[in-house]
């Protein structure tokens with residue numbers, strides 16, 4: 111039997127030398143995310159939706175690659191349909207499958223990373239540990255973006271074999287060597303990272319966890335469709351062509367635009383989507399940081 | 409200036425209609441336990457939060473070792489704090505909670521286990537916070553405050569929810585920390601506990617300083633004679649012997665309460681009159697009595 115002398119925790123403990131502050135903070139925020147069960151629920155949800163998205167995009171590809179243009183569609187739509195028949199458009203679409211719901215889950219994780227500090231009253235401890243609040247928010251932005259990047263990587267690992275398999279059914283090559291496909295995949299990574307940033311910004315603006323997640327989800331799911339419908343209606347009634355462009359200011363629409371393989375007729379180029387999304391992320395991130403710096407924690 | 413001295417200078421906080429803290433100035437010395445007392449809503453929590461850079465003062469400054477909390481390079485190595493609403497994520501274990509704090513401060517992971525041992529939480533280390541009792545939560549808060557082995561401790565009602573054993577444990581811990589030369593500032597409503605624990609008391613009411621000094625000075629300074637309690641079978645003879653300087657009332661338990669003269673005078677009078685005494689006690693005013701006197705009329709909820 112060994113007898114160990116009880117350690118006296120008060121006797122000048124060896125606390126080591128602190129590493130660089132940004133690394134410490136990101137490690138801490140990552141540990142916080144990892145030690146709750148929120149993240150894997152979101153990951154699971156995203157994977158489930160990914161499978162559905164691949165099936166849906168497969169259907170679209172099947173439709174596009176099948177013979178002939180349906181007779182009864184108007185000329186405008188026929189152009190769009192013709193453009194969407196290009197293999198590279200379908201390939202980009204398939205390689206970025208799951209984006210719509212994936213981005214939503216990344217946003218939700220960003221929201222939770224911030225709001226759980228208020229929900230569980232841990233903000234006090236967090237800001238005691240790091241009085242430099244901007245650094246805390248920046249670390250949260252990084253962790254949310256990293257979660258997005260991880261989800262992107264997981265999706266990619268599923269999308270690449272699935273897409274190659276689907277394309278081969280229609281005697282198409284993988285097209286992975288083509289720049290527009292590569293571009294779509296890379297910009298998809300940017301989208302995943304930026305939606306984490308958007309989520310953190312939203313979480314600071316709406317501190318209540320339940321209010322923030324519900325508002326964001328509703329805006330994301332219904333808002334996207336509502337804007338598209340509204341724009342179409344206004345365009346038809348008023349005949350304003352330019353209003354069609356307005357919908358690309360909506361972050362989720364901009365995200366879809368930025369990963370398109372080829373531009374459809376009447377669509378702005380892909381980089382417009384990227385610029386708009388970066389703009390949104392910068393605005394929400396900055397506002398969020400400024401608010402956090404000023405606000406009393408009590 | 410000492411490394412651990414807390415200096416609050418003309419500190420004020422205005423919330424819409426309420427002046428929560430009003431031109432408050434004091435200094436808290438290292439090596440002593442300072443009790444921070446005041447009625448509900450006096451502004452204790454607000455003061456501590458301003459000291460810790462959680463709430464922005466409307467006016468004045470608060471420094472620790474001459475620096476604002478926000479300017480400390482390694483705050484957890486200098487200051488440990490347990491605040492009223494200190495909490496953890498419900499689904500996170502106590503150990504992971506401490507590890508996340510330690511990671512941000514750059515401490516090794518084993519430090520979390522050491523402080524868990526210190527507060528006696530080792531058996532519950534891997535249990536989720538939502539399963540913790542009130543006292544276990546307080547202990548986790550104290551563990552977090554001790555992570556960086558700080559020279560300054562700031563605690564807001566840490567005894568809340570602790571059992572008698574826990575209160576005693578905390579008293580010993582805080583006394584020991586002060587003996588080691590650390591600064592200990594602790595707010596509480598448990599006045600009898602404070603009388604046992606604190607070296608100094610700092611009393612505020614309605615956001616303003618009422619008194620600050622050593623417990624003995626504050627209590628004895630008001631010792632313009634508490635009553636003397638006497639028990640005797642010959643009450644009438646004693647009353648007559650005491651003369652007109654003394655006021656005598658009969659307490660509920662039959663003992664006489666004599667005020668106006670001190671205990672030796674009562675004893676001498678009894679001896680002269682040949683009165684038999686069964687009990688002779690000079691009742692010292694306690695911290696509770698003094699606190700209630702000093703804050704009388706200032707304790708309304710604002």
Ligand SMILES: Nc1ncnc2c1ncn2[C@@H]1O[C@H](COP(=O)(O)OP(=O)(O)OP(=O)(O)O)[C@@H](O)[C@H]1O
Pocket residue numbers: 408423424426427428446447448449450451452453454455709710
């Ligand atoms: N965030 C806030 N917004 C508005 N008023 C506040 C806020 N925080 C505190 N107050 C007010 O400031 C005053 C002081 O509150 P504080 O919490 O500092 O008192 P306290 O001394 O800690 O009281 P207790 O003993 O009950 O904990 C109270 O009147 C309270 O209502």
Ligand SMILES: [Mg+2]
Pocket residue numbers: 452453454492564
């Ligand atoms: Mg309080």
